[in-house]
Amino acid sequence: MPDSRKPVTTGGSGELLRDQVKSLALTLGFDLAGVAAALPTPETEYLREWLAKGYGGSMQWLERSVEERVDPRRVLDGARSVIAVAMSYAGEGGADRTDVHIARYARGEDYHVVMGDRLRALGWGLEALVGRSVAARSYVDTGPVAERVFASLGGLGWIGKNTCLIHPEWGSYLFLGVVLTDLELAPDEPGKDRCGSCRLCLDACPTGALVSPYRLDARRCIAHATIEDPGPVPMELREGQGGWLFGCDVCQEVCPWNRPGPGGLADPLGLRERLAPRDSWIRPSLEWVLGLGPEDWQAATRHSALRRARHRGLLRNALVVAGNRPDPALRDRLQEHAQGPDPMLAEHARWALARLDAHETAGA
Numbered sequence: 077m078p079d080s081r082k083p084v085t086t087g088g089s090g091e092l093l094r095d096q097v098k099s100l101a102l103t104l105g106f107d108l109a110g111v112a113a114a115l116p117t118p119e120t121e122y123l124r125e126w127l128a129k130g131y132g133g134s135m136q137w138l139e140r141s142v143e144e145r146v147d148p149r150r151v152l153d154g155a156r157s158v159i160a161v162a163m164s165y166a167g168e169g170g171a172d173r174t175d176v177h178i179a180r181y182a183r184g185e186d187y188h189v190v191m192g193d194r195l196r197a198l199g200w201g202l203e204a205l206v207g208r209s210v211a212a213r214s215y216v217d218t219g220p221v222a223e224r225v226f227a228s229l230g231g232l233g234w235i236g237k238n239t240c241l242i243h244p245e246w247g248s249y250l251f252l253g254v255v256l257t258d259l260e261l262a263p264d265e266p267g268k269d270r271c272g273s274c275r276l277c278l279d280a281c282p283t284g285a286l287v288s289p290y291r292l293d294a295r296r297c298i299a300h301a302t303i304e305d306p307g308p309v310p311m312e313l314r315e316g317q318g319g320w321l322f323g324c325d326v327c328q329e330v331c332p333w334n335r336p337g338p339g340g341l342a343d344p345l346g347l348r349e350r351l352a353p354r355d356s357w358i359r360p361s362l363e364w365v366l367g368l369g370p371e372d373w374q375a376a377t378r379h380s381a382l383r384r385a386r387h388r389g390l391l392r393n394a395l396v397v398a399g400n401r402p403d404p405a406l407r408d409r410l411q412e413h414a415q416g417p418d419p420m421l422a423e424h425a426r427w428a429l430a431r432l433d434a435h436e437t438a439g440a
């Protein structure tokens with residue numbers, strides 16, 4: 077696998093320019109950078125089959141953008157190259173099985189903002205490099221582009237059996253972004269799969285969402301249930317949700333490529349500081365979350381990726397966690413929601429109260 081942190085000038089105008097672009101990306105604060113050709117990817121058939129099986133769950137927006145996702149030239153007319161970048165968020169770990177957790181990526185400032193600023197700067201920097209106007213369009217989880225596929229094709233790692241992009245040194249706690257451009261850049265060597273015979277992520281998934289290696293059924297995934305799906309958490313997933321209030325990192329926590337983390341990383345542009353976990357979201361108090369009103373929610377999630385779950389969604393998630401972490405101190409809050417005006421939240425609260433009753437009866 078090429079070293080995506082230390083571009084080597086290898087000669088040839090496409091290669092020279094590619095290495096200059098990668099150097100620019102690293103200067104702008106990204107940890108990894110690589111280049112792939114803007115062509116239809118091997119992911120094409122996989123995505124169609126995955127959607128046909130219903131594995132996309134409530135993410136219908138994926139189906140509406142299949143043609144763009146499988147061919148970046150449909151996203152940017154005349155695109156020739158995809159510049160893929162990554163930034164590590166491995167800083168704060170430590171979700172254990174007795175706490176209330178938020179997926180690591182969502183504990184600090186919204187990565188869309190932090191990465192988006194840098195990606196736009198990279199797009200502008202291309203023009204400075206070549207001395208002419210350049211067509212460029214950047215995305216960080218915000219458009220019809222399969223970032224992890226292009227990251228893998230651009231040498232930033234491989235897509236593991238847990239379906240995350242994994243770099244052999246940086247692991248998988250990586251924010252990914254891409255810049256599509258009409259610049260002709262020599263592509264990097266794709267990353268090589270290093271999962272081998274390991275299947276720790278498949279065995280660890282508490283809801284069996286990894287139905288086979290490299291195949292995730294989003295309908296059984298805690299991240300999908302707690303973030304993407306606005307409806308009730310399916311009954312068969314509730315116990316498996318454990319203490320996950322937003323998202324889930326289990327398939328990454330168990331991955332050997334995430335141990336040990338890089339640690340002690342430089343932060344000349346203050347980007348890691350912006351992404352660092354906010355105190356309130358490292359191990360949030362369930363009572364506090366269950367008591368958040370609409371205005372509190374707005375204030376607590378300012379510039380946070382947590383907003384994707386919406387206020388109602390986070391309350392729903394917190395009620396499931398309360399059912400999995402029975403605590404008599406939460407009874408009043410649960411009763412408030414059980415008698416509240418929202419039928420979905422009331423049902424989740426009744427479920428949590430029943431679990432609390434059963435817990436107290438068992439302990440009596």
Ligand code: SF4
Binds near residue numbers: 271331
């Ligand atoms: Fe691959 Fe093992 Fe990591 Fe799963 S846990 S992604 S099988 S290395």
